[in-house]
Amino acid sequence: MSKKKLNVGIIGYGFMGRTHANAFRKVSNFFESGHVPVLKAACGRDQAKLKAYADKWGWESTESDWRAIINRSDIDVVDICTPNDSHAEIAIAAARAGKMVMCEKPLSLNGPQGEEMVREIEKAGVANMVWYNYRRVPAVTLAKQIIESGKLGRIFHYRAKFLQDWTINADLPQGGAGLWRLDAAAAGSGVTGDLLAHCIDTAVWLNGSLDTVSAMTETFVKERVHSATGKKEKVGIDDACTFMGRFSNGSLATFESTRYARGHKALYTLEINGENASIAWDLHDLHRLQFFDYKDEGRFRGWRSIHVTDSDHPYMGNWWVPGLQIGYEHTFVHQVADFLQGLDTGKFASPTFRDALETQYICDAVLESAATGSWVNVPKVS
């Protein structure tokens, strides 16, 4: 069976540029599809860094202007790995040029911008996906299977946290290499768009829509040197954000994120409490799922620590043997695998731009609530 080549043009060569390149290179070694990604072109501003990146990962060519990627007829899919403030412009241009689009999360700077992206991408009718990679952690996918099996019954609670500690140092500048996430102009928001967006995407996937939220944000370090001016300037991002809310299914939401939780590097945790069973997971031990089933015989009930490495666990039959764990980067491989399989079948992999718009609405509502001190209803994706 001859396979169809899928020529990829990537824009951005930073951290996400590496995770995506790795995924494109590995996917065909582990997953079956009628499509094979080809690392066709990489685009970035700093040509020396771009060259080094392209050489290291085997991108066939480089471009210095993202428009060149979009204009190239030999590119099938545009993969956007740039800071958040350029997602919309690039994605819309790519869609209009008839390219498939893969876009790093969050989709956009805000809901209205996201709406326009959805409108354009759907008008173009091209395959599209947002890289909310944590849906593809096998343990999280297994959680989804448990939920779909109905084992939980009525849901009472969904709680999630994303705790980091890497910005406690007040000497870190805002902006600059690796630090655009501290610059409100580039990032749109702080932990809300960066970390809570992940938590929200998973939550909506696992537990459905959020109707209403009430939030609180804080900026612990009020001024940081800005890389553009070299001077101390007011910090515009949220260092921490907590919100509570109500899901459409009647369950309660408790969410928190911060970059000031000393001792936690990237501790994304989630827990769902249902009438009959509960599920918990955390990113620091991403290969395990905690599962409590009230239907187990009384004296012998306990939280099960499932080591999600068996061949009948999601995605795991394609990797090694039971007991041997995979890691973070594999979630991106899974996402590419699902994207390719979506092309095989014509049913696009989730989350699409439209799926990701809901997260954008929730982030907007969260930030609005934090600003006003009031509860805010989340608009429905039409």
Added chain:
Amino acid sequence: MSKKKLNVGIIGYGFMGRTHANAFRKVSNFFESGHVPVLKAACGRDQAKLKAYADKWGWESTESDWRAIINRSDIDVVDICTPNDSHAEIAIAAARAGKMVMCEKPLSLNGPQGEEMVREIEKAGVANMVWYNYRRVPAVTLAKQIIESGKLGRIFHYRAKFLQDWTINADLPQGGAGLWRLDAAAAGSGVTGDLLAHCIDTAVWLNGSLDTVSAMTETFVKERVHSATGKKEKVGIDDACTFMGRFSNGSLATFESTRYARGHKALYTLEINGENASIAWDLHDLHRLQFFDYKDEGRFRGWRSIHVTDSDHPYMGNWWVPGLQIGYEHTFVHQVADFLQGLDTGKFASPTFRDALETQYICDAVLESAATGSWVNVPKVS
């Protein structure tokens, strides 16, 4: 050295009646003091049950009316273990009669009632204490010592949860033996006064005052048979309560409590994130404290699981040898030990009625915020 007898009259023989009786009986076997509690009299409504309780625990006499306890000249301290709606009346009467008072938590049904209790107890000038026993878990006391050592630096976050699952069954009635906590008239509130009050007391002790809160409550089971009427009636308590807030020291608060978290029996957890170190603890493994110290050498940093059973750990030198854990009931023994030592020294053990009033104000603010959907400022204890 001859010791002074401290004659105790207890009111209530339920679950707390047992934990207190046990504490009074054991304390002198393990802790030194110039005072020795004597189990003088027990009071309760059901005389058969009262008799069985008094026999089992060695109470010297029984009374059917709490006023009799207060009127007896041979009683030094009145210990209140009744449902929340009778705390104020009994405590005030006892104070007026010149008795020392130990009162189960929460202090009162609400802040104003608590204010009156504080006024009366302080007018009487008698020793007084509220049984917020979790302050005396050795691991929690060790957390207090770490905080007081200054190891944490600036505090960014305080989060606490108290998760249970025992009321998921919709067939449980409200009111009746062991179930008065489901009856709003007797309990005042649901998880807020029952469980969050514990979390709040510890938080205020460890992290100082809360300035402002925003809360959400839910009653998942809307109607339950009432034990008094035998009919289904509207449930008045909060089954779950989440709130966020701001402490006076600038740190953020995230609190949650529920009785609908399947798989968690009594999971009280707390975590404090400081600039230089963090602390975490949970009631399901109460003999351990988690501690992360950023000042440890970089490559070898990790959360330490401290097995709080050494002789230099709080209270533990009075028990067994390193490695041998104690349990829940010991926290009450510690509280009595501290109460007795307070009598020895004249400096009353905390939390006093006044200390506990702050928790009452916070609970009121939480419930008001949940009702109004607005942020509510917490009054200061004058």
Added chain:
Amino acid sequence: MSKKKLNVGIIGYGFMGRTHANAFRKVSNFFESGHVPVLKAACGRDQAKLKAYADKWGWESTESDWRAIINRSDIDVVDICTPNDSHAEIAIAAARAGKMVMCEKPLSLNGPQGEEMVREIEKAGVANMVWYNYRRVPAVTLAKQIIESGKLGRIFHYRAKFLQDWTINADLPQGGAGLWRLDAAAAGSGVTGDLLAHCIDTAVWLNGSLDTVSAMTETFVKERVHSATGKKEKVGIDDACTFMGRFSNGSLATFESTRYARGHKALYTLEINGENASIAWDLHDLHRLQFFDYKDEGRFRGWRSIHVTDSDHPYMGNWWVPGLQIGYEHTFVHQVADFLQGLDTGKFASPTFRDALETQYICDAVLESAATGSWVNVPKVS
């Protein structure tokens, strides 16, 4: 119903003197029986310490010679808490005097001495018990229930460890207060009789007889000051002991104990692997049992962490409510409760002297194997 008093005379007021006194005092507050222990007399050599002990715990009288305890007509049961080298003499004298006997573990210095004790106690026909308290940890008793349910199927492996670190300091003397365990004359052996005896007792209870063993011992600190001479003398005990063996049921044994495992205070762990299920437990979190059931649905299998605090868990219905853990001392309360219930029913609580003799034989075989470097068969208790 009037209860029968059981007058206890205790010999020894050290660490075990405290755990037993506590058990005798508490048992009737928590467990039902037709018998009530009375703390009648305490005996010890240092009269000042003895007096303090007796006062603290409420022993009605004291004796300076253990023979006086045995000769008193008002004593029903003699409880032996002395170092190992005096167990036999006291127990045999007590039995001949018609007293019931409770004896601290290990039963004796060696098998032949134990045989004589069994012979005498059975000739006397009195109730007798050895304080192997870990059988009464609720999680361990739950393990026994799981095994008896047949859930494990054919057993392949039984492994146990008892790791401590308190004798690493080479300046500790051998002999003297609290340190007789380092003196071979008083203790008989080192970790073998002290720690492995516990592991062996539980193993034989849970998994049946051991047929044959091969062992290795080591004394890391070769000389220590002896408290009797004040001089450095050769250390005669084993600091560490490892052995392997075969159980009668065909499963393999792996045992290890040491007092040189830095970081472990009293880490007794055990694990049983059966064809269909496995069980694991450790003393540092004694309120939990780990249970893996292969019959659980494949994708959702995992080790269950059972929080052994429910009312249908062994012994736990007599304590508090679900989620609230008990500790080390409770195992002694349970043992007294079972002893009393044995008197109620006439079926003596285990382990009897005869039950404990098997552990003695295994310890002897272990030490012989370590000395000779050969496999040694374990004699059967006739």
Added chain:
Amino acid sequence: MSKKKLNVGIIGYGFMGRTHANAFRKVSNFFESGHVPVLKAACGRDQAKLKAYADKWGWESTESDWRAIINRSDIDVVDICTPNDSHAEIAIAAARAGKMVMCEKPLSLNGPQGEEMVREIEKAGVANMVWYNYRRVPAVTLAKQIIESGKLGRIFHYRAKFLQDWTINADLPQGGAGLWRLDAAAAGSGVTGDLLAHCIDTAVWLNGSLDTVSAMTETFVKERVHSATGKKEKVGIDDACTFMGRFSNGSLATFESTRYARGHKALYTLEINGENASIAWDLHDLHRLQFFDYKDEGRFRGWRSIHVTDSDHPYMGNWWVPGLQIGYEHTFVHQVADFLQGLDTGKFASPTFRDALETQYICDAVLESAATGSWVNVPKVS
């Protein structure tokens, strides 16, 4: 800087064929070296399977006879991934042909065979390495760094286990695809050469030589259908093996391995207890290292759970960002990276054939001891 190509010829396309191919493909994306592996040729018996394997991984050519690989002038390094009984013949032929050799573990069927391999490879003077990949788990390498720092002080204990449960099913045949490990002729031994060899290699690396051992083996399922004959035949491998021993540094060894530990998929654990500190690790959470430092301040001592994902942790600076774990396959990437760096510097990466011979001697001694019931001294690698 132009890089030197290193043409690889691999023999065997099974599980190890996949882990190695992945490592050769990924190494240059993550690690720097003057050498770049090229997937030149793959060799195997079943040509259809070989073709599929070569296509999936991008091997440029295939061969059906391993001698062809060795005879090809365009092959620089021969990578042996065949069952154990063919390692010696292939490795020796390759060495004689002047090829570098990478050989899957264990090195050989036994010590004498290994000696010949060492002799030949050293005579040839070619780079050589055995794939004991667990040395390159970052947490294990970090353990090595801690040991080399001297933090542990005098070592008292080294214990290791490797527990699996995949052969409990008595219907599994011996021999055939994926099951040659159950066939004594192909595997040489059971868990000893397969699993204990890993434990021993790490132990010798971390803790030095073993002087003497005493072992016990068991074959739980005595007969299995043999794939070659289709009939039930006696099983020749050890299903389980336990041994104890003494290291040259005076510490005690306790090792165990089995494929009959229900609930454990691939639980390799190790622990080292030193005078001043201890270390523990397990393969089921391979990204964590447990570390206890007695020099920490007394009250705040506890086992640290180090999440080995920081940029200053071994190998981790080449992967992602703190908090994001890697998995099993990465250990092979690290091993190739070190092999390439060894070529850069001329100092070959460990373990060489000579290093691996010690493990072979220990396995032989273990099996001899199990057969004879006596202690066996381990020969020194000359």
